[in-house]
Amino acid sequence: MRVEDIMRKTVITVNPTTPIGEALLLLRANRIRHLPVIERDILVGIVSDRDLRDALPSRLIVHDDDETVLQKPVADIMKKHAITAHPLDFIEDAALQIYEHKIGSLPIVEGNRLVGMITESDLFSSLIELFGVNRPSSHIEVQVDDRVGMLAEVSQIFREAHVNVSSVIVYPCKKANKKNLVFRVQTIDPRAVMQLLTDKGFTVIGPTEGEVFL
Amino acid sequence: MSRNARLIYSPDYTQYYFNDDHPFNQRRLLLTHDLMSSFGILTESDILAPRLATDEELTLVHDPRYIQFVRDQGHSEKELPQAGSYGLGTEDVPCFANMHESAALIVGGTLNAVDAVMKGQSQHAFNPAGGLHHAFSGRASGFCIYNDCSVAIAYIRKHWNARVLYIDTDAHHGDGVQWSFYDDPNVLTISMHETGKYLFPGTGNTTERGDGSGYGYSINVPLDAFTEDDSFLDIYQELVSKLVKGFKPDVILTQNGCDAHAYDPLTHLSCTMKIYQEIPRLAHRLAHEYCDGRWIAVGGGGYDIWRVVPRAWTLLWSEMSDQPLSDQPLPKEWLERWQPQSELPLPPRLFDEGFPAIPRRAEITEKNRLTLERAIMYGPTGTENSSK
Numbered sequence: 001m002r003v004e005d006i007m008r009k010t011v012i013t014v015n016p017t018t019p020i021g022e023a024l025l026l027l028r029a030n031r032i033r034h035l036p037v038i039e040r041d042i043l044v045g046i047v048s049d050r051d052l053r054d055a056l057p058s059r060l061i062v063h064d065d066d067e068t069v070l071q072k073p074v075a076d077i078m079k080k081h082a083i084t085a086h087p088l089d090f091i092e093d094a095a096l097q098i099y100e101h102k103i104g105s106l107p108i109v110e111g112n113r114l115v116g117m118i119t120e121s122d123l124f125s126s127l128i129e130l131f132g133v134n135r136p137s138s139h140i141e142v143q144v145d146d147r148v149g150m151l152a153e154v155s156q157i158f159r160e161a162h163v164n165v166s167s168v169i170v171y172p173c174k175k176a177n178k179k180n181l182v183f184r185v186q187t188i189d190p191r192a193v194m195q196l197l198t199d200k201g202f203t204v205i206g207p208t209e210g211e212v213f214l
Numbered sequence: 215m216s217r218n219a220r221l222i223y224s225p226d227y228t229q230y231y232f233n234d235d236h237p238f239n240q241r242r243l244l245l246t247h248d249l250m251s252s253f254g255i256l257t258e259s260d261i262l263a264p265r266l267a268t269d270e271e272l273t274l275v276h277d278p279r280y281i282q283f284v285r286d287q288g289h290s291e292k293e294l295p296q297a298g299s300y301g302l303g304t305e306d307v308p309c310f311a312n313m314h315e316s317a318a319l320i321v322g323g324t325l326n327a328v329d330a331v332m333k334g335q336s337q338h339a340f341n342p343a344g345g346l347h348h349a350f351s352g353r354a355s356g357f358c359i360y361n362d363c364s365v366a367i368a369y370i371r372k373h374w375n376a377r378v379l380y381i382d383t384d385a386h387h388g389d390g391v392q393w394s395f396y397d398d399p400n401v402l403t404i405s406m407h408e409t410g411k412y413l414f415p416g417t418g419n420t421t422e423r424g425d426g427s428g429y430g431y432s433i434n435v436p437l438d439a440f441t442e443d444d445s446f447l448d449i450y451q452e453l454v455s456k457l458v459k460g461f462k463p464d465v466i467l468t469q470n471g472c473d474a475h476a477y478d479p480l481t482h483l484s485c486t487m488k489i490y491q492e493i494p495r496l497a498h499r500l501a502h503e504y505c506d507g508r509w510i511a512v513g514g515g516g517y518d519i520w521r522v523v524p525r526a527w528t529l530l531w532s533e534m535s536d537q538p539l540s541d542q543p544l545p546k547e548w549l550e551r552w553q554p555q556s557e558l559p560l561p562p563r564l565f566d567e568g569f570p571a572i573p574r575r576a577e578i579t580e581k582n583r584l585t586l587e588r589a590i591m592y593g594p595t596g597t598e599n600s601s602k
Binding site: 133134135136137138139140161162163164184186187188189190191192206207 | 356410413416480
């Protein structure tokens with residue numbers, strides 16, 4: 001999945017000359033936290049809600065120049081050299097950038113031209129989609145040996161059972177030399193596929209804490 | 215003899231039939247109808263026949279293209295190429311002949327139940343074939359082709375502009391109904407189900423609360439696997455009593471899937487027949503207290519068609535028609551008629567006994583209490599309304 005698939009293309013922006021007060025109103029009205037600063041489509045900086053709040057007069061101490069602060073241009077406080085990504089970047093790389101730099105959003109640029117924006121919550125919503133939890137499905141978790149071909153073997157069983165898989169996650173297991181495969185499958189009745197998995201000697205992890213008496 | 219309740223029933227309901235190996239089997243309705251009759255609590259005058267829902271009625275919820283496709287597919291020998299994109303032709307919802315007509319008959323049954331109640335013919339009505347709560351506007355899901363619950367609610371909204379309380383106690387989340395009315399503050403959907411951690415459809419978290427002006431009007435209580443009667447009923451009674459008080463509905467629609475029973479092969483809850491007496495009992499009482507008696511019940515899930523469904527829905531009808539049944543042996547003729555066809559021994563009595571306790575009971579009970587608190591935090595409970 002690429003950044004261009006999930007980025008917002010309509011971006012609320014300001015110019016370097018936009019007054020700080022106006023930028024604040026934009027943030028509040030649109031319930032956003034970041035404003036790219038552009039000059040004729042070219043990205044020249046970014047201001048966050050925190051930058052703006054830092055620039056604000058104190059609520060506790062009244063100064064003579066309080067009003068003038070709100071009139072100052074955002075150019076005075078914006079961060080130049082914003083961290084950016086490209087529309088063709090993979091979303092996992094964008095996620096890594098956001099995580100490593102501890103930032104909340106990434107302006108997306110082609111050359112220097114601003115073409116979109118992604119935020120933490122856009123990435124979260126993609127993550128939910130990748131996990132497949134937003135579509136009707138059952139969860140099947142299989143513990144397998146950590147060696148070549150296990151995913152293929154297990155997948156083959158889903159094929160035999162005619163069960164459509166909507167997402168797969170491979171994650172490490174606490175036990176040495178094991179891995180957990182988590183599938184979300186489009187069926188309300190996973191009994192057949194679970195039986196097949198068990199018959200082939202795989203460990204299916206289910207809600208087993210308790211007794212079933214049938 | 216005229217009663218306050220009607221049963222919507224026809225043996226034609228069994229035409230909603232996927233295949234011999236499929237867990238969803240409306241043959242359970244024949245067993246249920248026969249058990250009610252054998253107990254002597256059902257007579258011909260109690261029964262209303264279902265009708266076919268019209269396209270116009272189905273369109274209240276469903277995409278006209280989807281309806282047309284279901285009809286075409288049901289009249290086609292071969293599986294049509296677009297079937298998969300409509301959620302059809304899958305292991306869950308295989309295609310079968312005349313699928314439109316048999317699914318529309320179930321919806322029409324629920325609409326007849328609505329008409330009987332909303333037009334004052336009877337105070338309550340029960341369509342055991344209904345409760346197909348997983349179907350979406352343009353897609354079949356989880357054994358369900360058309361969503362009779364959603365269509366019925368939309369129909370009530372359109373013709374009577376009434377506030378509808380929907381209570382879903384199926385072990386699976388009532389996702390189709392929830393998403394149909396997610397932004398509507400005049401429809402309060404309550405779903406109590408086994409947690410979606412493992413179980414289909416995976417949704418039904420407490421945090422799914424509705425959207426826009428409908429925020430707070432979708433309530434979800436995902437119960438821990440292996441929840442037993444006492445915890446189930448404790449949560450149900452507190453949840454429903456509080457919400458009905460705050461919401462003040464004009465009519466109650468209950469989805470009475472009975473797959474939370476320990477015998478059910480698809481789920482992991484550990485309840486007994488007791489809850490299928492208590493669930494309708496409270497709904498019945500609240501309908502009289504808040505809605506001049508207006509209560510429509512539909513069936514739903516229930517995949518132990520021999521040992522669970524007939525008893526559960528007989529108990530529902532006995533409650534609805536004011537003919538209480540206490541624990542007693544099942545009628546001999548019923549057992550004799552059906553035992554030869556069932557692989558498992560049929561239960562000897564109306565209620566269950568002797569299920570061993572779940573080892574984690576205390577932990578599960580506590581967890582469910584916490585879930586309940588979270589679930590109703592933003593819901594229309596009586597207390598919150600009084601402070602506004």
